[in-house]
Amino acid sequence: MITRAVTFVNGRGRQKGFTMVRVLIVDDHPLFRAGLASVLQQHRDMEVVGEASNAIEAVEQTAKKHPDIVTMDVYMRGGDGFEGTAMLREKFPEVKILILSMSNNEEDLFRLVKNGAHGYLLKTADASELVDSIRKIASGDTALSATMATKLLERFRSAVREDSAKDMHGLSPREREVLQLAAKGATNKEIADKCFISETTVKAHFRSILEKLGTKNRAGAVAIATSKGLLKERGY
Numbered sequence: 001m002i003t004r005a006v007t008f009v010n011g012r013g014r015q016k017g018f019t020m021v022r023v024l025i026v027d028d029h030p031l032f033r034a035g036l037a038s039v040l041q042q043h044r045d046m047e048v049v050g051e052a053s054n055a056i057e058a059v060e061q062t063a064k065k066h067p068d069i070v071t072m073d074v075y076m077r078g079g080d081g082f083e084g085t086a087m088l089r090e091k092f093p094e095v096k097i098l099i100l101s102m103s104n105n106e107e108d109l110f111r112l113v114k115n116g117a118h119g120y121l122l123k124t125a126d127a128s129e130l131v132d133s134i135r136k137i138a139s140g141d142t143a144l145s146a147t148m149a150t151k152l153l154e155r156f157r158s159a160v161r162e163d164s165a166k167d168m169h170g171l172s173p174r175e176r177e178v179l180q181l182a183a184k185g186a187t188n189k190e191i192a193d194k195c196f197i198s199e200t201t202v203k204a205h206f207r208s209i210l211e212k213l214g215t216k217n218r219a220g221a222v223a224i225a226t227s228k229g230l231l232k233e234r235g236y
């Protein structure tokens with residue numbers, strides 16, 4: 001996890017080793033930023049370190065505040081989420097990006113995933129789903145709202161039907177199994193349990209997968225593999 005260990009103090013004393021996820025909120029609506037900040041600040045493991053209203057400000061604030069997670073709207077005046085995601089991934093590859101938008105357009109989803117986004121939630125998501133998604137991404141997993149996950153799979157199932165003869169890009173059967181489970185939303189631990197391997201081995205498989213598919217994160221790997229027909233059901 002990319003979070004930082006801190007000492008949390010409350011009326012009952014100190015709790016050592018507490019971890020904090022530092023979040024930067026990027027959205028061009030001040031009221032939405034304020035509402036989101038209020039939700040996150042109710043959780044002891046969430047710290048809102050700054051806000052930005054467009055892509056340019058997002059880069060500036062990331063350089064100053066060093067967030068772990070950036071929540072990013074798609075359509076913003078003065079620099080949109082497509083531009084912002086690409087710039088952040090180039091300049092700050094260690095920072096994770098969660099798209100948080102009203103847009104349920106699958107083209108937006110696919111383009112942002114290709115640009116390096118680690119998750120995509122609709123703004124209609126409830127607070128618990130949002131917080132859980134931030135924690136998942138901070139832990140190295142991905143997060144997609146159910147609606148967007150369905151759109152992604154439907155889009156690429158169609159591509160698979162059109163071209164089922166694509167090569168396997170050198171993926172081993174185990175790597176395809178790991179990627180198949182990731183496409184279904186499984187976490188590293190769940191994949192490890194399902195495959196009877198350690199989480200360290202799961203991470204090693206993902207490093208190999210990302211290198212073979214030429215992408216930056218597992219969401220991108222799932223998108224590419226699905227479009228190439230690599231994730232057709234194989235009985236696992």
